[in-house]
Amino acid sequence: MRVKSVQAWWIQFPIETLRQHVSDFGRLTTFDAAIVRIETDDGLIGWGEGKNAAGSAGFYGTLVHMINTEFGPKIIGRDPADVTFIWEDLYNGVRADKAKAHGHSMPDLARRGLSVAAISAIDIALWDILGKSQGAPVWKLLGGRKADRLPAYASGGWESAEHIGEQLTSYIDKGGFRAVKMRVGAMDANPHASAERVKAARRAIGPDVELMVDAHGTFSVGTARRFAEMVRDCDLAWFEEPISGDDKQGMAELRASTRIPIAAGESEATRFDFRDLATLRAVDIFQPDPGYAGGITECMRIGTLASTFNLGFAPHLWAGAPCFFAGLHICAASPASFTVEYSLGANPMIHDLAEETVAVSDGMIQIPETPGLGLSISDKTIKDFAVQG
Numbered sequence: 374m375r376v377k378s379v380q381a382w383w384i385q386f387p388i389e390t391l392r393q394h395v396s397d398f399g400r401l402t403t404f405d406a407a408i409v410r411i412e413t414d415d416g417l418i419g420w421g422e423g424k425n426a427a428g429s430a431g432f433y434g435t436l437v438h439m440i441n442t443e444f445g446p447k448i449i450g451r452d453p454a455d456v457t458f459i460w461e462d463l464y465n466g467v468r469a470d471k472a473k474a475h476g477h478s479m480p481d482l483a484r485r486g487l488s489v490a491a492i493s494a495i496d497i498a499l500w501d502i503l504g505k506s507q508g509a510p511v512w513k514l515l516g517g518r519k520a521d522r523l524p525a526y527a528s529g530g531w532e533s534a535e536h537i538g539e540q541l542t543s544y545i546d547k548g549g550f551r552a553v554k555m556r557v558g559a560m561d562a563n564p565h566a567s568a569e570r571v572k573a574a575r576r577a578i579g580p581d582v583e584l585m586v587d588a589h590g591t592f593s594v595g596t597a598r599r600f601a602e603m604v605r606d607c608d609l610a611w612f613e614e615p616i617s618g619d620d621k622q623g624m625a626e627l628r629a630s631t632r633i634p635i636a637a638g639e640s641e642a643t644r645f646d647f648r649d650l651a652t653l654r655a656v657d658i659f660q661p662d663p664g665y666a667g668g669i670t671e672c673m674r675i676g677t678l679a680s681t682f683n684l685g686f687a688p689h690l691w692a693g694a695p696c697f698f699a700g701l702h703i704c705a706a707s708p709a710s711f712t713v714e715y716s717l718g719a720n721p722m723i724h725d726l727a728e729e730t731v732a733v734s735d736g737m738i739q740i741p742e743t744p745g746l747g748l749s750i751s752d753k754t755i756k757d758f759a760v761q762g
Contacts, residue, residue, distance in 0.1 A: 374413050379445030381409040383433040383760040392719035394531045397559040397591050404722040406693040407436045411498040417505050420750050421498030422695035423490040424664035436487050444491045453502045460670045463492045489642040496668025497699045504745035515706035522737040529717035530555025534570045538577020544717045548733035558588030564596050568603035575607045587613035594623040601631040611636040624655040639689035643667050644674045651682040658685035664696035676707035690714040694727035698746040705740045713738050
């Protein structure tokens with residue numbers, strides 16, 4: 374079995390006007406991602422996803438071009454079962470042979486950002502192919518799963534203080550969720566406004582539902598401290614991306630100053646970034662995004678790192694179907710995982726891209742049983758929603 378072709382597209386799904394929301398990224402009118410299709414010489418097809426932005430707040434033309442003209446051609450003719458070493462070869466670039474011979478990484482200069490996003494997309498698709506070739510779900514190839522269903526939390530929460538309680542309560546009613554997450558930070562006028570929204574949310578959902586907040590990295594250390602103090606009696610399960618991911622020392626200072634657990638990682642790429650978060654004691658919960666941090670291969674390594682430092686592991690899964698399904702397998706196979714992010718915002722990239730239904734009941738989500746990632750994508754869907762150019 375050899376890789377025969379690699380093709381990526383910028384896929385863009387429109388979001389109906391009534392379901393659009395406004396956050397610090399602005400009004401989201403579409404949901405976008407780089408979707409990759411890898412085919413082998415015996416006809417197996419694997420689907421992957423790479424990300425360089427949140428939702429529609431980004432341009433995917435460059436990432437798609439990189440996959441199609443640089444990274445994809447490098448793996449033509451390779452055995453797709455060599456997932457780990459394809460990952461390492463793409464990461465190390467022209468020094469891949471030397472890195473293998475010496476037994477340590479010698480990465481290219483441009484080893485983060487779009488490069489790792491491209492590797493992520495390819496890696497997810499290769500795992501999909503490997504599972505299909507073995508007739509097994511990916512979680513089985515990763516060492517098994519902890520359960521056939523895992524707890525999920527509802528991720529959304531942009532409404533005003535007057536309506537946030539109603540919005541989060543509607544999430545709970547939809548899937549029996551026992552945990553919900555809302556957005557705070559630069560989308561609000563000031564930390565006081567964010568705090569008032571959180572207090573209103575806690576009053577509405579009561580003490581028995583876990584409440585998390587996500588600032589998308591938009592607070593400074595000082596304003597994050599102020600906000601954390603204002604909501605200290607709201608019993609928050611975690612404070613996600615309170616400040617910029619580029620200020621890991623600041624994250625450590627914030628964590629030391631508050632009793633609210635700190636979660637971060639959607640802006641980080643590879644195990645090396647997460648090693649720094651761990652050694653700086655900057656976070657309590659790792660949140661790698663499979664479409665950006667390095668795919669399934671790297672996220673499993675990051676999960677092992679979380680377990681090593683006795684940290685929580687809750688991958689960022691605000692994504693398209695390949696990334697989301699990859700996250701299900703990662704969570705199922707990772708001892709440190711404890712919850713699955715489930716988008717309750719308008720996300721046609723999950724619900725319309727995949728032919729399979731993704732649903733939550735009683736606050737639990739089913740882990741796929743079918744070979745590979747467990748998703749199907751039609752060529753017509755790709756054709757209908759691919760950005761031309």
